[in-house]
Amino acid sequence: MKIALLSYSTKPRGGVVHTLALAEALAAAGQDVTVWTLGRGGDAGFFRPVDPAVRLRIVPFPDGPPEETVGERILRSIAVLGRAFEPFAAAYDIVHAQDCISANAVGGRCVRTVHHIDHFTTPELAACHERAIVEPYAHICVSAAVATELADGWGIEAEVIPNGVAYDRFATTEPAARANWRARLGRYVLTVGGIEPRKGSLDLLEAYALLRCAHPDVRLVIAGGETLFDYRDYRARWEARAAELRVEPVVLGEVAEDELPPLVAAASAFAFPSVKEGFGLAAMEALAAGVPLVVRDLPVLREVFDSAARFATTHQDLAAELGAALTYDAPARRTRGRRLAARHTWATAAERHLTFYGSRLKDTSRTPLREAVPAEGAR
Template sequence: MKIALLSYSTRPRGGVVHTLALAEALAALGEDVTVWTLGRGGDAGFFRPVDPAVRLRIVPFPDGPDGEGVGARVLRSIATLRAAFDPAPYDIVHAQDCISANAVGRCVRTVHHLDHFTTPELAACHERAIVEPYAHICVSRPVAEELREGWGLTARVIPNGVAYDRFAATDPRARERWRARLGRYVLTVGGIEPRKGSLDLLEAYALLNGEVKLVIAGGETLFDYRDYRARWEARAAELGVEPVVLGAVPDEELPALVAAAGVFAFPSLKEGFGLAAMEALAAGVPLVVRELPVLREVFGAAARFADTPRTLAAELGHALAADDPARRAAGRDLAARHTWDTAARRHLDLYRSLR
């Protein structure tokens, strides 16, 4: 089959990581796969090298005028991708987010998680990207159930894969370099934003005892979270804590950063699967997540769960204080079972049923 997979960015967000890994796994099975996306701010390539078996179509998307709001940027993103994309050559057009789904029209859509937006243009984009696709995929059952309850739609559940070997077998020297630079640390990946529960994590960190840093990596996003970031920085000053904010970490350095952490914190308020958390399990790092149905389903006995800053601090402290070989082994086993080859084969089964 000729398959088009579409995303909205070249930068390291969960949906983009998913799109590239799925494309490579489909190509490894002999399919003809093209990834389409927007090259924001002059980007001419993705955040990491992509298997040459996958064709790439990166549509230039220059920065907008000063003062361009989120709504205007969303509409311009849709229009730019729509003008460049021709669905005619493809048997399957598969959009991974609301912007690309709005741009391409008739498509398969992966709903990674469901959001509630207040920006009118974004709220309308989100709604159309749910109701207009002719087939839906979700990466976990709770999200599929949300789709059924809210819109009466039935989605195929296909969990994420994880690049297990990449995180399970990191260079000891690279891990030591991170530890020498940062000391002992709690790590979270995903940046500072409301959905990631960043303020709750900050409050929990202030309650932790001992010499340990809070390290935050990642954070590339389409949205403007400057007000939230300002609140987060003001609260950090009030609490007298100084987290280490790394921003986007080069892809080749990320596995060692994860593997060197004392514990991985994942206090998201809304998730569809938790790919970054699954990568931490592959690396053998203790995991503490928010008590959400989706995260309980995905991680089960492999993670510790918390629902308030105080319980989050307590669980982080427990994970830092004592090794738990049984939970660590359960985490590695869980991550190893989530392969991109399996995910790609299940996608192909769905694609074939739609032709």
């Protein structure tokens, strides 16, 4: 089967991590797989090496003018990726879009994975989000909770195929690498995903201020965070509130691929207070590393993590549960977490995708792409 997987970035965001891991698992199963994406800011490759069995088509996407808005950048992203992909579209048996930008770029001819459902107020983004849900001819969700949202909101039936997790990569980190992070940071609570509204960053900051009353030696460490959206106002609010609370979290930004597993494994607890998620891949990686996990009490995270995590609703709850995790986390809970993470393999995810692709080939639409501006070439 000839498969195109489309993403929107080369950076280590959850959907991009998912795309590459799925592509490699599909290629390992004997499929002909190409990943298409945009190379923003001169990127000519992904954030990590990709198995050479997977073909890469990275479409150059130069920075726009300083006055370009988020909405304009999104529309330009759609146009550039769509125009680059159009001459090759008919060569693929399956075109699978992993986000709303790539789904808009290829129109109704694609299978779409809906990782989570956003609610935008910017008109361009709201329209793109809606088209990316209603136009694809088939849908996959990474959890039943998101599939239920899709059914309730749009009457769309989606196949549920959970994420895989690179279990061995996080479960078997080198002791020296973990020790290096501990020597640098001391005892710390980690979160991965950056500072943004969807990640519940302000709530985590408030929780950390409370947590320090009982655990003054514990630091809050924040890794990751590359995104297309402009969260400067939110980041400014976050920084102002940190100053008011007199706390100084460590903001690492993007962490090198080989440094992330020991950073996770060396944490004393992992916080995942997102207000909207589809699965929680970073949190599942923490379970693979044997790190106590505290998550927001959302239906999707109850579904995915069940008794392997602690749950919190308010920032006061979050502080209390993190404190409990730091004080004593039952070995049985850690064992459940490791077993849960080990069950989520990319090989299984690939097998289920192939079954789904085969069942939907007859429905493939050859609807032409919408008008787009000329692409600037593909690598």
